Amino acid sequence: MKNFYSVKEDGFQAYWFEGTKSKEKAIIWMHGSGMNEKHCLADSEYLRKAGYSVLVLGFYFWKGMSRKMRAIPVEYVERAVAELKRNSYTRIGIHGISSGAAYALLCATLIPDISLVLSICPFDYVVEEPKIIGKPTGRSWFSYQGKDYPCSLFTSLRQKGFFGALRAYKKQDTEHQNEFLRSFYENATLTEESRIKVENMKADVLLVAPERDNEWPSPVAVRRIKQKLSETSYPYRVKVVIYPHASHLLGTNPPESWKKAFPAEKKWPVECNEARKDCFEQEFQFLKEWQ
Numbered sequence: 067m068k069n070f071y072s073v074k075e076d077g078f079q080a081y082w083f084e085g086t087k088s089k090e091k092a093i094i095w096m097h098g099s100g101m102n103e104k105h106c107l108a109d110s111e112y113l114r115k116a117g118y119s120v121l122v123l124g125f126y127f128w129k130g131m132s133r134k135m136r137a138i139p140v141e142y143v144e145r146a147v148a149e150l151k152r153n154s155y156t157r158i159g160i161h162g163i164s165s166g167a168a169y170a171l172l173c174a175t176l177i178p179d180i181s182l183v184l185s186i187c188p189f190d191y192v193v194e195e196p197k198i199i200g201k202p203t204g205r206s207w208f209s210y211q212g213k214d215y216p217c218s219l220f221t222s223l224r225q226k227g228f229f230g231a232l233r234a235y236k237k238q239d240t241e242h243q244n245e246f247l248r249s250f251y252e253n254a255t256l257t258e259e260s261r262i263k264v265e266n267m268k269a270d271v272l273l274v275a276p277e278r279d280n281e282w283p284s285p286v287a288v289r290r291i292k293q294k295l296s297e298t299s300y301p302y303r304v305k306v307v308i309y310p311h312a313s314h315l316l317g318t319n320p321p322e323s324w325k326k327a328f329p330a331e332k333k334w335p336v337e338c339n340e341a342r343k344d345c346f347e348q349e350f351q352f353l354k355e356w357q
Contacts, residue, residue, distance in 0.1 A: 098164030186317035270303035276312035312341035
């Protein structure tokens with residue numbers, strides 16, 4: 067395989083690192099919103115050092131790619147999977163953090179060759195592109211086969227605009243005043259069409275979230291996913307880990323400057339660091355049991 071793949075030449079953008087653990091297994095690794103190549107390569111190093119074959123994939127924000135969370139094609143992952151299969155990787159996993167975790171889940175529902183999902187701080191619905199200035203566009207985060215995937219709409223943004231929603235949020239009598247972004251998703255119009263059909267996956271799945279995720283309601287999403295998989299008698303492995311004291315920075319090795327933006331990191335610094343370490347261990351253990 068090539069060391070680097072580009073959207074222009076290959077239809078997806080990624081760096082390839084061949085490991086020593088297995089000649090059959092490979093992991094497509096993705097970060098979250100606003101993460102460039104530097105952050106993705108740094109935070110995926112733990113798997114590479116452990117000997118896994120890893121394809122670090124960019125789905126937006128990388129050089130030469132869109133800077134907007136809008137109509138990101140599932141085909142990026144579809145083409146990456148096809149390339150891995152052409153190179154004799156028959157067991158393909160996918161990893162994502164935050165928006166990358168939602169993307170990973172969606173891709174696994176549409177690409178049956180994905181047999182393992184590591185989903186860190188996910189959401190279980192596809193949503194529209196948020197707008198700070200101007201009205202929301204109604205454009206979905208993701209697309210497939212040339213069409214936007216059905217998306218949930220941000221009700222509060224549409225009714226009040228970003229700054230109007232912020233003013234209304236600040237007037238609430240709540241102890242969780244730092245969860246404005248989370249409130250967008252809690253107040254979104256969730257529909258069955260926009261739900262990620264997790265029951266269609268053919269993969270073992272690890273779901274990890276912090277209980278007080280100030281970015282979006284990932285613990286709520288994780289519990290909904292678990293319930294749906296249970297209701298549908300999902301035949302593959304499912305493991306759920308929700309940390310009572312952790313932040314949205316699970317799955318990363320964040321610099322101290324990043325931690326200042328997350329209330330949980332200020333309130334429970336020791337517990338947040340311990341949760342991050344345990345999250346990596348949960349991933350390694352889950353990968354060990356991947357048949």
